[in-house]
Ligand SMILES: Nc1nc2c(ncn2[C@@H]2O[C@H](COP(=O)(O)OP(=O)(O)OP(=O)(O)O)[C@@H](O)[C@H]2O)c(=O)[nH]1
């Protein structure tokens with residue numbers, strides 16, 4: 001199947017996509033038949049193709065190198081905490097391919113060189129890892145680990161608060177339950193005073 005052009009909010013520009021749309025279409029048609037639907041009825045005729053395009057977007061992070069997101073850094077001589085709170089997160093759990101959604105909060109203390117990255121890059125990093133089949137724990141630590149390796153800061157903290165549709169729409173059917181995960185690295189892991197200060201700013205309750 002020829003590669004198709006999918007415009008992504010990930011990079012802000014159209015990206016040539018390698019997703020096998022035709023294969024997804026066939027699979028979705030099979031699912032519709034398996035659940036007892038008629039994939040040829042008027043309202044469903046375009047559904048397999050729509051779902052294929054939607055999956056290409058939802059999993060676009062599989063084809064983006066997250067390290068590239070942090071290729072821009074700035075000299076700032078800032079050696080204190082930088083925190084971006086309430087970054088919208090939407091991902092798909094890898095167990096059920098159902099959405100989980102919530103907020104990411106990211107904080108870091110720049111390294112001795114005082115270099116910082118663009119604030120939007122923190123949100124872009126979340127986006128790259130979220131647009132993959134995920135578990136919330138891995139998404140949280142992947143963001144923290146990449147920041148540590150690419151930005152070489154003194155410390156990093158990443159907190160995610162999400163509601164999982166696989167717990168709300170099916171299974172146990174408990175809507176409103178929030179899962180909170182954190183990944184703490186560097187000085188924010190070893191120094192409890194710095195960590196408490198960061199956490200108080202991240203989750204002010
Ligand atoms: N740790 C973790 N678990 C997740 C995440 N997303 C979904 N799950 C869980 O993955 C588990 C899969 O459990 P299984 O017993 O294999 O599947 P299941 O029979 O569909 O489980 P139920 O949801 O309990 O009905 C469930 O407990 C989900 O709540 C996540 O991001 N992190």
Ligand SMILES: [Zn+2]
Pocket residue numbers: 093094095096097098164166167
């Ligand atoms: Zn799930």
